[in-house]
Amino acid sequence: MPKQTPWERIKNFEEVALGYPIETAVEEASRCLQCKKPFCNQGCPVGIDIPGFIKCIVEGDIASGVKKIKETNALPAICGRVCPQEEQCEKMCVVGKKGDPLSIGRLERFVADWEAAQGKIEVPDMAPKTGKKVAIVGAGPAGVTVANDLIILGHDVTIFEALHECGGVLMYGIPEFRLPKRIVNREVEYVRSLGVKIYTDFVVGKTRTVDQLLKEFDAIFVGSGAGLPWFMEIPGENLNGVFSANEYLTRVNLMKGFRFPEYDTPVKRPSRVAVVGGGNVAMDSARTAIRLGADEVHLVYRRSRTELPARIEEVENAEEEGVIFDLLTLPVRLIGDERGWIKEMECLRMELGEPDSSGRRKPIPVEGSNFIVPFDAAVIAIGNSPNPLIPMTTPGLEISKKGGIVTSAETGQTSRPNIWAGGDIVRGAATVISAMGDGRIAAASIHKHLMNKE
Amino acid sequence: MAYKIIERRMIVPNLHEFIVEAPAVAESVKPGNFVIVRPDEHGERIPLSVADWDRTAGTVTSIFMQVGGSTAKLARLKPGNTIPTYVGPLGKETVIQNFGAVLCLGGCYGIGSIYPIARALKEAGNKVYSVLEARSSFLLYWEDKFHKVSDKVFIITRDGTRGKKGHIGQIPEMLQQAGIVPNLTIVNGCTFQMMRMSQITKPLGWKTIVNMNPIMIDGTGMCGVCRLSVGGKMKFACVDGPDFDGHEIDWEEFLARRKSYNPEEVDPLRHSSCRSHF
Ligand SMILES: Cc1cc2nc3c(=O)[nH]c(=O)nc-3n(C[C@H](O)[C@H](O)[C@H](O)COP(=O)(O)OP(=O)(O)OC[C@H]3O[C@@H](n4cnc5c(N)ncnc54)[C@H](O)[C@@H]3O)c2cc1C
Ligand SMILES: Cc1cc2nc3c(=O)[nH]c(=O)nc-3n(C[C@H](O)[C@H](O)[C@H](O)COP(=O)(O)OP(=O)(O)OC[C@H]3O[C@@H](n4cnc5c(N)ncnc54)[C@H](O)[C@@H]3O)c2cc1C
Ligand code: SF4
Numbered sequence: 236m237p238k239q240t241p242w243e244r245i246k247n248f249e250e251v252a253l254g255y256p257i258e259t260a261v262e263e264a265s266r267c268l269q270c271k272k273p274f275c276n277q278g279c280p281v282g283i284d285i286p287g288f289i290k291c292i293v294e295g296d297i298a299s300g301v302k303k304i305k306e307t308n309a310l311p312a313i314c315g316r317v318c319p320q321e322e323q324c325e326k327m328c329v330v331g332k333k334g335d336p337l338s339i340g341r342l343e344r345f346v347a348d349w350e351a352a353q354g355k356i357e358v359p360d361m362a363p364k365t366g367k368k369v370a371i372v373g374a375g376p377a378g379v380t381v382a383n384d385l386i387i388l389g390h391d392v393t394i395f396e397a398l399h400e401c402g403g404v405l406m407y408g409i410p411e412f413r414l415p416k417r418i419v420n421r422e423v424e425y426v427r428s429l430g431v432k433i434y435t436d437f438v439v440g441k442t443r444t445v446d447q448l449l450k451e452f453d454a455i456f457v458g459s460g461a462g463l464p465w466f467m468e469i470p471g472e473n474l475n476g477v478f479s480a481n482e483y484l485t486r487v488n489l490m491k492g493f494r495f496p497e498y499d500t501p502v503k504r505p506s507r508v509a510v511v512g513g514g515n516v517a518m519d520s521a522r523t524a525i526r527l528g529a530d531e532v533h534l535v536y537r538r539s540r541t542e543l544p545a546r547i548e549e550v551e552n553a554e555e556e557g558v559i560f561d562l563l564t565l566p567v568r569l570i571g572d573e574r575g576w577i578k579e580m581e582c583l584r585m586e587l588g589e590p591d592s593s594g595r596r597k598p599i600p601v602e603g604s605n606f607i608v609p610f611d612a613a614v615i616a617i618g619n620s621p622n623p624l625i626p627m628t629t630p631g632l633e634i635s636k637k638g639g640i641v642t643s644a645e646t647g648q649t650s651r652p653n654i655w656a657g658g659d660i661v662r663g664a665a666t667v668i669s670a671m672g673d674g675r676i677a678a679a680s681i682h683k684h685l686m687n688k689e
Numbered sequence: 690m691a692y693k694i695i696e697r698r699m700i701v702p703n704l705h706e707f708i709v710e711a712p713a714v715a716e717s718v719k720p721g722n723f724v725i726v727r728p729d730e731h732g733e734r735i736p737l738s739v740a741d742w743d744r745t746a747g748t749v750t751s752i753f754m755q756v757g758g759s760t761a762k763l764a765r766l767k768p769g770n771t772i773p774t775y776v777g778p779l780g781k782e783t784v785i786q787n788f789g790a791v792l793c794l795g796g797c798y799g800i801g802s803i804y805p806i807a808r809a810l811k812e813a814g815n816k817v818y819s820v821l822e823a824r825s826s827f828l829l830y831w832e833d834k835f836h837k838v839s840d841k842v843f844i845i846t847r848d849g850t851r852g853k854k855g856h857i858g859q860i861p862e863m864l865q866q867a868g869i870v871p872n873l874t875i876v877n878g879c880t881f882q883m884m885r886m887s888q889i890t891k892p893l894g895w896k897t898i899v900n901m902n903p904i905m906i907d908g909t910g911m912c913g914v915c916r917l918s919v920g921g922k923m924k925f926a927c928v929d930g931p932d933f934d935g936h937e938i939d940w941e942e943f944l945a946r947r948k949s950y951n952p953e954e955v956d957p958l959r960h961s962s963c964r965s966h967f
């Protein structure tokens with residue numbers, strides 16, 4: 236897929252991948268074998284009819300392709316961009332056994348962008364109104380999916396969102412250069428156009444509790460996502476210039492700090508940045524730091540390149556943009572100056588031992604290998620716990636040891652009647668599509684429950 | 690969304706009373722909570738403590754001090770204007786029980802935010818001793834409101850233009866003379882005042898609750914910027930607080946963290962732009 240060149244893109248926040256022109260899309264789609272028993276579908280957590288929509292592209296009937304995808308996925312422009320396709324649908328594609336699998340994600344993106352370019356969005360057939368009311372906590376991918384499915388089934392749906400904008404991580408976490416915010420807004424507006432009511436600036440648990448909402452609504456879905464960032468629990472993490480990835484990315488994305496002082500929220504523009512972690516969040520932080528003009532950005536990760544949990548495409552993008560990978564390196568201490576600002580990071584070299592419970596080789600510190608590197612900022616991107624607010628304010632809800640809401644995998648139901656949950660609040664940090672998959676399951680279960688109860 | 694400004698007026702130099710129509714917040718707000726406000730579409734999210742509310746009218750009151758860009762924008766608002774974000778009530782409310790005798794110390798905007806705390810404590814059956822502290826008499830406000838909810842109101846001014854001349858260091862002596870030993874001390878105000886009072890009460894063994902005011906963004910336990918060290922543990926003021934035990938806080942770290950964005954936000958205010966005219 237065409238991309239902005241690295242030397243161009245490190246100077247802007249525009250999208251890196253430019254999308255297929257129609258000829259390329261048709262050509263790529265033509266490689267599909269239209270398998271009788273397609274495996275690709277099984278790799279998709281929301282079960283898109285993949286050969287179905289690809290066939291539409293081959294036949295040049297993109298509009299029908301859109302319709303096919305939207306039967307099961309309300310957010311194709313987003314999934315086509317950020318799904319870890321190589322681990323999901325594309326991993327299962329039979330063509331991939333001998334060569335490159337079909338670029339399913341890119342085709343999905345193509346179809347969604349084509350529809351947006353037409354300027355008119357098809358509205359699906361809506362079931363007659365049921366009179367049942369459902370409240371949704373959080374306008375992230377999980378909540379938006381549930382809202383989409385239930386409004387189509389005829390229920391009255393209201394989303395309560397804590398922030399001033401909808402989209403969850405899509406809005407505050409994933410950077411503009413990977414997922415333009417106008418696309419997120421477009422998808423949210425689509426769901427609103429179906430009749431979903433959305434209240435922003437509404438913190439469930441605080442503005443009103445789940446139990447108060449239950450007096451007014453027949454069912455509640457909690458999709459409140461990930462919360463408090465983890466830190467390494469090493470000395471110096473509260474020094475100035477040390478950020479959680481969530482803070483760093485929220486300042487830039489949601490609050491548009493990269494346009495300070497036009498926008499009021501400031502963001503630091505340090506010259507030597509350490510990003511600690513190896514997942515998508517770490518890549519996003521490192522690439523953001525590059526765009527904010529850092530001279531050197533180091534990604535500090537305790538295992539080796541093969542274990543990096545980030546999507547390979549994003550690792551390559553980061554490398555192209557000049558991010559320096561300090562692999563097999565473990566920070567043990569952050570050192571401050573006399574005014575309380577970070578100035579150095581002390582690290583240990585690691586080597587790989589036997590595989591651990593996650594199946595990855597365990598990093599072991601090399602005794603006495605300590606070394607000190609100067610940095611004027613550090614971004615900690617080692618994960619989050621589930622958002623604490625709903626668990627803290629909803630008595631009787633069963634909570635896992637890690638702080639997530641416990642649900643039944645088949646239905647998304649929680650330990651309390653009339654309350655469902657899904658996405659990162661259940662799984663901890665996971666993926667957009669798994670949050671949406673949870674949303675679909677919960678929506679189906681809520682629908683069944685509401686229609687049986689008279 | 691859009692929230693209507695009912696009132697915004699300077700009640701004493703540089704401190705503004707700020708009343709906003711926000712029925713959902715007014716319905717559930719409790720003493721010790723705060724709200725997050727964005728003055729306009731390009732604005733920053735800034736936290737303000739609540740100082741009063743009217744559940745029937747659906748309005749919430751805060752007192753804010755004009756310090757930087759965002760509060761300057763707020764200070765320009767007029768009744769009838771709207772702001773795009775007003776979310777709350779956030780944070781855990783102040784614990785209200787019958788403790789016996791409670792000392793409520795307020796300074797700066799904290800005179801406002803400690804008022805509903807004093808009122809609730811009084812309703813819970815406590816003896817309430819309110820201390821209002823300011824540099825000078827013209828910086829005091831809401832004295833009459835405090836008289837209604839307190840067993841006794843003490844005033845301290847740095848220049849002695851009203852009440853006792855001096856500073857909060859004299860509070861223990863003042864209370865001793867009045868024969869008062871508080872079972873609990875609560876402080877709302879600027880960081881320095883909360884720190885000083887915690888240092889004063891520690892050797893006396895007076896349990897002291899402070900209402901912390903770190904930099905915040907979301908206020909829902911997502912971004913981690915509001916972290917502070919309490920009793921050697923990392924806490925997040927927006928969900929674990931903002932009330933904490935003042936004797937357990939790492940104040941030095943806290944003061945440094947609050948200054949994180951001074952180079953971007955505060956320093957430019959100190960440079961005059963007159964030179965650009967030459
Ligand atoms: C930087 C970053 C990059 C990522 N990159 C990828 C990627 O490339 N591919 C991928 O698949 N996944 C990626 N992820 C993970 C993915 O974004 C999440 O798994 C997904 O967004 C989870 O969706 P969710 O709906 O469960 O929660 P969220 O997206 O977290 O949304 C939750 C929403 O609920 C709101 N909320 C919280 N509490 C309350 C409350 N009490 N009341 C009202 N509203 C509330 C929040 O404000 C938020 O808007 C990334 C995550 C991050 C942080
Ligand atoms: C829980 C809580 C309750 C608060 N209650 C009140 C209140 O009732 N009245 C009141 O006047 N102020 C209150 N504050 C402080 C208020 O939020 C800041 O004064 C305001 O954000 C400053 O914004 P500014 O753009 O005008 O100033 P800036 O130019 O941003 O900064 C001026 C100074 O304020 C500090 N500051 C900057 N941003 C924040 C922030 N988000 N939170 C805290 N401090 C910050 C900076 O370190 C700097 O020293 C409260 C803060 C918290 C966390
Ligand atoms: S939603 Fe994700 S997993 Fe499903 S087909 Fe699209 S890219 Fe593949």
Ligand code: SF4
Pocket residue numbers: 266267268269270273274275276285286327328329330337339
């Ligand atoms: S497995 Fe691959 S080739 Fe077969 S239908 Fe799916 S995308 Fe087409």
Ligand code: FES
Pocket residue numbers: 904905906907908909910911912913914915916925926927928
């Ligand atoms: S303000 Fe973001 S976690 Fe507290």
